[in-house]
Amino acid sequence: MDVNKAVIPAAGFGTRFLPVTKAQPKEMMPVLDKPTIQYVVEEAVDAGIDDILIITGRGKQSIERHFDKSYELEAELAAAGKDDRLDRVQEIADLCDIHYVRQKERDGLGDAVRYARKHVGDEPFALLLGDTIVKSEVSCTAKLIDHAEAHGESTISLEAVPWEKVSAYGVADVGERSEDGSLPIEELVEKPAREDAPSNLAITGRYVLTSEIFDLLEETEPGVGGELQLTDALRKLPAIRGVELDGDRYDIGNIPDWLQANLEMALTHDDGEMNDAVRTLVEEELDG
Numbered sequence: 001m002d003v004n005k006a007v008i009p010a011a012g013f014g015t016r017f018l019p020v021t022k023a024q025p026k027e028m029m030p031v032l033d034k035p036t037i038q039y040v041v042e043e044a045v046d047a048g049i050d051d052i053l054i055i056t057g058r059g060k061q062s063i064e065r066h067f068d069k070s071y072e073l074e075a076e077l078a079a080a081g082k083d084d085r086l087d088r089v090q091e092i093a094d095l096c097d098i099h100y101v102r103q104k105e106r107d108g109l110g111d112a113v114r115y116a117r118k119h120v121g122d123e124p125f126a127l128l129l130g131d132t133i134v135k136s137e138v139s140c141t142a143k144l145i146d147h148a149e150a151h152g153e154s155t156i157s158l159e160a161v162p163w164e165k166v167s168a169y170g171v172a173d174v175g176e177r178s179e180d181g182s183l184p185i186e187e188l189v190e191k192p193a194r195e196d197a198p199s200n201l202a203i204t205g206r207y208v209l210t211s212e213i214f215d216l217l218e219e220t221e222p223g224v225g226g227e228l229q230l231t232d233a234l235r236k237l238p239a240i241r242g243v244e245l246d247g248d249r250y251d252i253g254n255i256p257d258w259l260q261a262n263l264e265m266a267l268t269h270d271d272g273e274m275n276d277a278v279r280t281l282v283e284e285e286l287d288g
C-alpha cells in the first residue's frame with residue numbers, strides 16, 4: 001500500500017456557527033492567523049502527500065482563492081519590503097497540488113466521498129474532514145498511513161469521548177489490541193443512541209482507505225438523517241483497523257471547540273510576545 005493522495009470533504013453547511021457561516025465556509029473559519037482548512041492541508045502535506053482533492057460545493061469559492069497565487073498582494077508585500085509576510089503568503093500556494101470537485105447536493109459525507117472516485121482511481125487514499133483540526137507531534141494522517149501500510153488494511157483514527165457525546169459520532173466496537181497498538185474494528189455504528197453505542201470510541205475525521213470503499217458506497221442505502229453515511233460503507237469493508245488519536249482534536253463547526261483551538265494555539269505559538277499577551281488577557285478576564 002502506497003498512499004500519495006488525500007481527499008478533504010469541505011462541502012457541508014456550518015449550521016452550528018450561523019450567522020458567521022452564512023456567506024463564508026466553516027472550513028475558512030480562522031484559528032489564529034490561518035483558516036481551518038489550511039491546518040488540514042498542512043497535516044496531509046506533513047504526511048508526505050502532495051496531491052489533494054478538496055470536495056467543495058456552492059458558496060465555497062473562498063477556499064480555492066485561499067490556496068491560489070495572489071499576484072497583486074505579493075507585489076504589494078514585495079514593494080513594501082514585508083518579506084516575512086510575503087513568504088507566508090507564497091508558501092500557501094506552493095503547499096502541494098490541489099484539485100477541486102463540487103458536490104451537487106448535500107447528501108451526506110458518504111455522498112461527498114463518492115465524488116473522489118475519478119481522481120483517486122484504484123489507489124488507497126487519506127481522507128481528512130475539512131472542519132476538524134488535529135494538533136499532534138506527528139501528523140495524525142502520517143501515523144494512520146504507517147499502520148495502514150503495515151497491515152494492508154483501511155485504518156481510521158479513534159478517540160474516547162464522554163459517553164454523553166457518543167450520539168454525535170460514528171462509534172467503533174473493537175477487538176483485542178495488536179502488538180503495534182492498533183485495534184481491529186468489529187463493528188461501526190453512525191450516531192448511535194447512548195444506550196446502543198458499543199463503546200465510546202468515536203471516529204475522529206481522519207481515515208486511510210482502500211479504493212474498495214467506492215463500490216461499497218454505491219451499494220449503501222441512506223442511513224441516519226436520510227444521508228449517505230460513510231460509516232455505513234466502512235462497516236462493509238472486509239477488514240478495518242482503528243488507531244487511537246495522539247493529540248488534540250478540534251471540531252471547528254462548534255463554538256467552544258473553535259474558541260479552545262484559538263486559545264491553545266495562541267498559548268503554544270512560537271511567538272513569545274503573543275503567548276504573554278494572550279495569557280495576560282485570559283488571566284484578567286478570569287480575575288475580573
Ligand code: G1P
Nearest residue numbers: 109168169170202203204205231
Ligand atoms: C462525521 C462522521 C462521523 C464522525 C464525525 C467526526 O459526522 O459521519 O462518523 O464521527 O464526522 O467529526 P458529522 O460530524 O459530519 O456529523
